[in-house]
Amino acid sequence: MIWMTDAIHIPGTGRPLFPDGQPVVRLETVDSATGRRFSDRTEVILFNLRYKGNSKRGDLAHDFRETDPKKMKNPLLRELMQRVKYTEKGEMEMCELTRQIFQDGKTEGIQEGIQEGIQKGEIRSSRKTAGKMLRKGLYSLQDIAELTSLSLSEVRRLQAELNP
Known part of the structure:
Protein backbone atom coordinates (compact mmCIF):
# COMPACT_ATOMS: atom_id res chain seq x y z
CA MET A 1 0.00 0.00 0.00
CA ILE A 2 1.38 3.39 -0.93
CA TRP A 3 0.29 6.59 0.81
CA MET A 4 1.21 9.96 -0.60
CA THR A 5 1.41 12.69 1.99
CA ASP A 6 2.64 16.20 2.49
CA ALA A 7 2.69 15.77 6.28
CA ILE A 8 5.88 16.84 7.99
CA HIS A 9 5.56 15.30 11.46
CA ILE A 10 4.19 12.12 12.99
CA PRO A 11 0.88 13.23 14.54
CA GLY A 12 1.07 13.77 18.28
CA THR A 13 4.84 13.32 18.49
CA GLY A 14 6.43 16.26 16.70
CA ARG A 15 8.99 13.80 15.28
CA PRO A 16 9.73 14.13 11.57
CA LEU A 17 7.80 11.71 9.38
CA PHE A 18 10.54 11.63 6.76
CA PRO A 19 13.99 11.61 8.42
CA ASP A 20 16.43 13.94 6.71
CA GLY A 21 13.72 14.90 4.18
CA GLN A 22 13.83 11.47 2.53
CA PRO A 23 11.31 10.83 -0.27
CA VAL A 24 10.12 7.42 0.99
CA VAL A 25 9.54 5.71 4.33
CA ARG A 26 8.66 2.03 4.66
CA LEU A 27 6.49 1.10 7.63
CA GLU A 28 6.10 -2.27 9.28
CA THR A 29 2.81 -3.40 10.75
CA VAL A 30 3.22 -4.03 14.46
CA ASP A 31 0.75 -5.21 17.09
CA SER A 32 0.60 -2.23 19.45
CA ALA A 33 -0.31 -4.45 22.43
CA THR A 34 2.52 -6.97 22.08
CA GLY A 35 5.05 -5.19 19.88
CA ARG A 36 5.19 -8.22 17.57
CA ARG A 37 5.55 -7.69 13.85
CA PHE A 38 2.76 -9.00 11.67
CA SER A 39 3.84 -11.74 9.30
CA ASP A 40 1.18 -10.97 6.68
CA ARG A 41 3.78 -9.29 4.48
CA THR A 42 1.82 -6.07 4.48
CA GLU A 43 4.03 -3.27 3.28
CA VAL A 44 3.13 0.36 3.78
CA ILE A 45 5.15 2.94 1.89
CA LEU A 46 4.81 6.66 2.57
CA PHE A 47 5.77 8.95 -0.31
CA ASN A 48 6.85 12.48 0.60
CA LEU A 49 5.03 14.92 -1.69
CA ARG A 50 7.21 17.75 -0.34
CA TYR A 51 10.39 16.06 -1.56
CA LYS A 52 12.37 18.26 -3.97
CA GLY A 53 15.35 16.09 -4.78
CA ASN A 54 16.98 15.96 -8.18
CA SER A 55 15.82 12.44 -9.06
CA LYS A 56 12.88 10.48 -10.50
CA ARG A 57 11.24 10.59 -7.06
CA GLY A 58 11.75 14.34 -6.92
CA ASP A 59 10.23 14.70 -10.39
CA LEU A 60 7.24 12.57 -9.35
CA ALA A 61 6.65 14.65 -6.21
CA HIS A 62 6.91 17.78 -8.39
CA ASP A 63 4.32 16.44 -10.84
CA PHE A 64 1.87 15.56 -8.06
CA ARG A 65 2.15 19.10 -6.69
CA GLU A 66 1.91 20.75 -10.13
CA THR A 67 -1.44 22.08 -11.34
CA ASP A 68 -0.30 23.08 -14.83
CA PRO A 69 0.12 19.99 -17.05
CA LYS A 70 2.57 21.87 -19.29
CA LYS A 71 5.05 22.04 -16.38
CA MET A 72 4.87 18.32 -15.56
CA LYS A 73 7.95 16.23 -16.23
CA ASN A 74 6.39 12.77 -16.59
CA PRO A 75 4.88 12.44 -20.09
CA LEU A 76 2.13 10.01 -18.99
CA LEU A 77 0.99 12.21 -16.08
CA ARG A 78 1.21 15.28 -18.34
CA GLU A 79 -0.99 13.62 -20.97
CA LEU A 80 -3.54 12.40 -18.40
CA MET A 81 -3.75 15.81 -16.73
CA GLN A 82 -4.14 17.59 -20.08
CA ARG A 83 -6.97 15.22 -21.01
CA VAL A 84 -8.73 15.81 -17.71
CA LYS A 85 -8.26 19.58 -17.73
CA TYR A 86 -8.58 20.49 -21.38
CA THR A 87 -11.07 18.10 -23.01
CA GLU A 88 -14.80 17.99 -22.62
CA LYS A 89 -14.72 14.23 -22.09
CA GLY A 90 -12.06 14.54 -19.40
CA GLU A 91 -14.00 17.29 -17.67
CA MET A 92 -17.16 15.17 -17.73
CA GLU A 93 -15.26 12.16 -16.35
CA MET A 94 -13.85 14.27 -13.49
CA CYS A 95 -17.29 15.73 -12.73
CA GLU A 96 -18.76 12.22 -12.59
CA LEU A 97 -15.90 10.97 -10.43
Whole structure:
Protein backbone atom coordinates (compact mmCIF):
# COMPACT_ATOMS: atom_id res chain seq x y z
CA MET A 1 0.00 0.00 0.00
CA ILE A 2 1.38 3.39 -0.93
CA TRP A 3 0.29 6.59 0.81
CA MET A 4 1.21 9.96 -0.60
CA THR A 5 1.41 12.69 1.99
CA ASP A 6 2.64 16.20 2.49
CA ALA A 7 2.69 15.77 6.28
CA ILE A 8 5.88 16.84 7.99
CA HIS A 9 5.56 15.30 11.46
CA ILE A 10 4.19 12.12 12.99
CA PRO A 11 0.88 13.23 14.54
CA GLY A 12 1.07 13.77 18.28
CA THR A 13 4.84 13.32 18.49
CA GLY A 14 6.43 16.26 16.70
CA ARG A 15 8.99 13.80 15.28
CA PRO A 16 9.73 14.13 11.57
CA LEU A 17 7.80 11.71 9.38
CA PHE A 18 10.54 11.63 6.76
CA PRO A 19 13.99 11.61 8.42
CA ASP A 20 16.43 13.94 6.71
CA GLY A 21 13.72 14.90 4.18
CA GLN A 22 13.83 11.47 2.53
CA PRO A 23 11.31 10.83 -0.27
CA VAL A 24 10.12 7.42 0.99
CA VAL A 25 9.54 5.71 4.33
CA ARG A 26 8.66 2.03 4.66
CA LEU A 27 6.49 1.10 7.63
CA GLU A 28 6.10 -2.27 9.28
CA THR A 29 2.81 -3.40 10.75
CA VAL A 30 3.22 -4.03 14.46
CA ASP A 31 0.75 -5.21 17.09
CA SER A 32 0.60 -2.23 19.45
CA ALA A 33 -0.31 -4.45 22.43
CA THR A 34 2.52 -6.97 22.08
CA GLY A 35 5.05 -5.19 19.88
CA ARG A 36 5.19 -8.22 17.57
CA ARG A 37 5.55 -7.69 13.85
CA PHE A 38 2.76 -9.00 11.67
CA SER A 39 3.84 -11.74 9.30
CA ASP A 40 1.18 -10.97 6.68
CA ARG A 41 3.78 -9.29 4.48
CA THR A 42 1.82 -6.07 4.48
CA GLU A 43 4.03 -3.27 3.28
CA VAL A 44 3.13 0.36 3.78
CA ILE A 45 5.15 2.94 1.89
CA LEU A 46 4.81 6.66 2.57
CA PHE A 47 5.77 8.95 -0.31
CA ASN A 48 6.85 12.48 0.60
CA LEU A 49 5.03 14.92 -1.69
CA ARG A 50 7.21 17.75 -0.34
CA TYR A 51 10.39 16.06 -1.56
CA LYS A 52 12.37 18.26 -3.97
CA GLY A 53 15.35 16.09 -4.78
CA ASN A 54 16.98 15.96 -8.18
CA SER A 55 15.82 12.44 -9.06
CA LYS A 56 12.88 10.48 -10.50
CA ARG A 57 11.24 10.59 -7.06
CA GLY A 58 11.75 14.34 -6.92
CA ASP A 59 10.23 14.70 -10.39
CA LEU A 60 7.24 12.57 -9.35
CA ALA A 61 6.65 14.65 -6.21
CA HIS A 62 6.91 17.78 -8.39
CA ASP A 63 4.32 16.44 -10.84
CA PHE A 64 1.87 15.56 -8.06
CA ARG A 65 2.15 19.10 -6.69
CA GLU A 66 1.91 20.75 -10.13
CA THR A 67 -1.44 22.08 -11.34
CA ASP A 68 -0.30 23.08 -14.83
CA PRO A 69 0.12 19.99 -17.05
CA LYS A 70 2.57 21.87 -19.29
CA LYS A 71 5.05 22.04 -16.38
CA MET A 72 4.87 18.32 -15.56
CA LYS A 73 7.95 16.23 -16.23
CA ASN A 74 6.39 12.77 -16.59
CA PRO A 75 4.88 12.44 -20.09
CA LEU A 76 2.13 10.01 -18.99
CA LEU A 77 0.99 12.21 -16.08
CA ARG A 78 1.21 15.28 -18.34
CA GLU A 79 -0.99 13.62 -20.97
CA LEU A 80 -3.54 12.40 -18.40
CA MET A 81 -3.75 15.81 -16.73
CA GLN A 82 -4.14 17.59 -20.08
CA ARG A 83 -6.97 15.22 -21.01
CA VAL A 84 -8.73 15.81 -17.71
CA LYS A 85 -8.26 19.58 -17.73
CA TYR A 86 -8.58 20.49 -21.38
CA THR A 87 -11.07 18.10 -23.01
CA GLU A 88 -14.80 17.99 -22.62
CA LYS A 89 -14.72 14.23 -22.09
CA GLY A 90 -12.06 14.54 -19.40
CA GLU A 91 -14.00 17.29 -17.67
CA MET A 92 -17.16 15.17 -17.73
CA GLU A 93 -15.26 12.16 -16.35
CA MET A 94 -13.85 14.27 -13.49
CA CYS A 95 -17.29 15.73 -12.73
CA GLU A 96 -18.76 12.22 -12.59
CA LEU A 97 -15.90 10.97 -10.43
CA THR A 98 -16.28 13.93 -8.07
CA ARG A 99 -20.03 13.36 -7.88
CA GLN A 100 -19.46 9.66 -7.10
CA ILE A 101 -16.88 10.45 -4.41
CA PHE A 102 -19.32 12.92 -2.84
CA GLN A 103 -22.18 10.41 -2.99
CA ASP A 104 -20.03 7.63 -1.50
CA GLY A 105 -18.93 9.95 1.31
CA LYS A 106 -22.51 11.00 1.96
CA THR A 107 -23.70 7.38 2.08
CA GLU A 108 -20.83 6.40 4.37
CA GLY A 109 -21.54 9.36 6.65
CA ILE A 110 -25.23 8.46 6.88
CA GLN A 111 -24.35 4.85 7.71
CA GLU A 112 -21.86 5.96 10.39
CA GLY A 113 -24.45 8.35 11.82
CA ILE A 114 -27.08 5.63 12.01
CA GLN A 115 -24.63 3.24 13.68
CA GLU A 116 -23.54 5.92 16.15
CA GLY A 117 -27.17 6.71 16.94
CA ILE A 118 -27.91 3.03 17.54
CA GLN A 119 -24.90 2.73 19.84
CA LYS A 120 -25.88 5.85 21.80
CA GLY A 121 -29.45 4.56 22.08
CA GLU A 122 -28.22 1.21 23.35
CA ILE A 123 -26.00 2.91 25.94
CA ARG A 124 -28.86 5.17 27.04
CA SER A 125 -31.15 2.15 27.38
CA SER A 126 -28.51 0.19 29.33
CA ARG A 127 -27.95 3.14 31.68
CA LYS A 128 -31.69 3.49 32.23
CA THR A 129 -32.03 -0.24 33.02
CA ALA A 130 -29.01 -0.13 35.33
CA GLY A 131 -30.54 2.85 37.16
CA LYS A 132 -33.75 0.92 37.76
CA MET A 133 -31.77 -2.07 39.01
CA LEU A 134 -29.73 0.14 41.36
CA ARG A 135 -32.90 1.71 42.78
CA LYS A 136 -34.38 -1.74 43.49
CA GLY A 137 -31.19 -2.77 45.29
CA LEU A 138 -31.65 -6.44 44.37
CA TYR A 139 -28.47 -6.86 42.31
CA SER A 140 -24.76 -6.48 42.99
CA LEU A 141 -22.87 -3.87 40.99
CA GLN A 142 -21.04 -6.68 39.19
CA ASP A 143 -24.36 -8.35 38.22
CA ILE A 144 -25.76 -5.06 36.93
CA ALA A 145 -22.63 -4.49 34.84
CA GLU A 146 -22.85 -7.98 33.42
CA LEU A 147 -26.59 -7.85 32.68
CA THR A 148 -26.52 -4.39 31.05
CA SER A 149 -23.13 -4.74 29.28
CA LEU A 150 -21.95 -1.55 31.00
CA SER A 151 -18.53 -1.39 32.59
CA LEU A 152 -18.32 -1.77 36.36
CA SER A 153 -16.95 1.78 36.60
CA GLU A 154 -19.97 3.08 34.64
CA VAL A 155 -22.34 1.29 37.04
CA ARG A 156 -20.45 2.82 40.00
CA ARG A 157 -20.76 6.25 38.37
CA LEU A 158 -24.51 5.74 37.99
CA GLN A 159 -24.75 4.65 41.63
CA ALA A 160 -22.95 7.83 42.70
CA GLU A 161 -25.34 9.92 40.63
CA LEU A 162 -28.34 8.25 42.27
CA ASN A 163 -26.92 8.51 45.81
CA PRO A 164 -25.15 11.90 45.97
